[in-house]
Amino acid sequence: AQRVTQPEKLLSVFKGAPVELKCNYSYSGSPELFWYVQYSRQRLQLLLRHISRESIKGFTADLNKGETSFHLKKPFAQEEDSAMYYCALSDYGNQFYFGTGTSLTVIP
Amino acid sequence: DAGVIQSPRHEVTEMGQEVTLRCKPISGHNSLFWYRQTMMRGLELLIYFNNNVPIDDSGMPEDRFSAKMPNASFSTLKIQPSEPRDSAVYFCASSLGGTYNSPLHFGNGTRLTVT
Numbered sequence: 001a002q003r004v005t006q007p008e009k010l011l012s013v014f015k016g017a018p019v020e021l022k023c024n025y026s027y028s029g030s031p032e033l034f035w036y037v038q039y040s041r042q043r044l045q046l047l048l049r050h051i052s053r054e055s056i057k058g059f060t061a062d063l064n065k066g067e068t069s070f071h072l073k074k075p076f077a078q079e080e081d082s083a084m085y086y087c088a089l090s091d092y093g094n095q096f097y098f099g100t101g102t103s104l105t106v107i108p
Numbered sequence: 109d110a111g112v113i114q115s116p117r118h119e120v121t122e123m124g125q126e127v128t129l130r131c132k133p134i135s136g137h138n139s140l141f142w143y144r145q146t147m148m149r150g151l152e153l154l155i156y157f158n159n160n161v162p163i164d165d166s167g168m169p170e171d172r173f174s175a176k177m178p179n180a181s182f183s184t185l186k187i188q189p190s191e192p193r194d195s196a197v198y199f200c201a202s203s204l205g206g207t208y209n210s211p212l213h214f215g216n217g218t219r220l221t222v223t
Contacts, residue, residue: 011172032208032209034211036212036214043214043215043216043217044199044212044214046212046213049209049211051209069141082119086151088212090203090209090211090212091151091208092206093139093203093205093206093208093209093210093211093212094139094158094163094205094206095156096141096153096212098151098153100150101150101151
C-alpha cells in the first residue's frame with residue numbers, strides 16, 4: 001500500500017527561524033514525490049518535485065530513500081510562507097496519495 | 109495554457125436542489141481527479157478518470173454524487189439532491205497519467221454552500 005504521513009498538523013515558527021515540514025512515505029517502487037502549497041482560500045499549487053532537486057521560494061526537499069522521507073526545509077522562514085503544505089506521492093501520474101497536510105504559521 | 113478551469117467559482121443553493129460542477133482539464137492531460145476539501149475531513153479524493161474512464165470512485169460519498177467525463181476536455185460532478193453537509197470546496201485536477209514525475213495541476217475550486 002502507498003501511504004504518505006505528515007506527522008505535524010500544525011507548526012509555528014518565528015520569522016527568520018529555520019523550518020522543517022516532515023513527510024514520510026511508504027511505497028514499493030521508485031517514489032515520485034511532490035510538495036504542494038495552499039495559501040488561504042486558494043488552490044493547491046505545486047511547490048517542488050523530488051526529481052528536479054530545485055529550490056523554490058527558498059524551500060528545498062531531499063529524498064532520503066533509507067529513511068523513506070521527503071522533508072521540506074527552509075533556512076529562514078518568512079511571513080508569506082504561512083500556508084498549508086501537502087506532501088504527495090504519485091504512481092506514474094495515475095494515482096496521487098496526499099498526506100493530511102501541515103499548517104505552517106510564521107510569527108512576525 | 110490556462111490551466112485547469114472550474115466553474116462556477118461559488119455556488120449557493122438550497123437543500124434538495126441539484127448542483128452541477130464543471131471542469132476543463134489541461135489540454136493533453138489524460139487523468140482527471142475530483143477532490144473535496146473541508147476543515148473537518150481535509151482533502152478527500154472522490155473519483156478519478158483515466159482516458160475518460162472512471163477508474164476509482166470509492167471516495168464518492170453516496171449515490172447522491174455522480175461524475176461523468178464525456179470527452180477528454182470536460183467533466184462534471186453532480187450532486188442530487190444536495191444537503192448542507194455537502195458544503196465544501198470541490199477541486200478538479202489533471203495530470204499526464206502514465207508519465208513519470210508528472211505532477212497534478214489543480215483548478216481554483218468551486219466553493220459550494222448548501223443552506
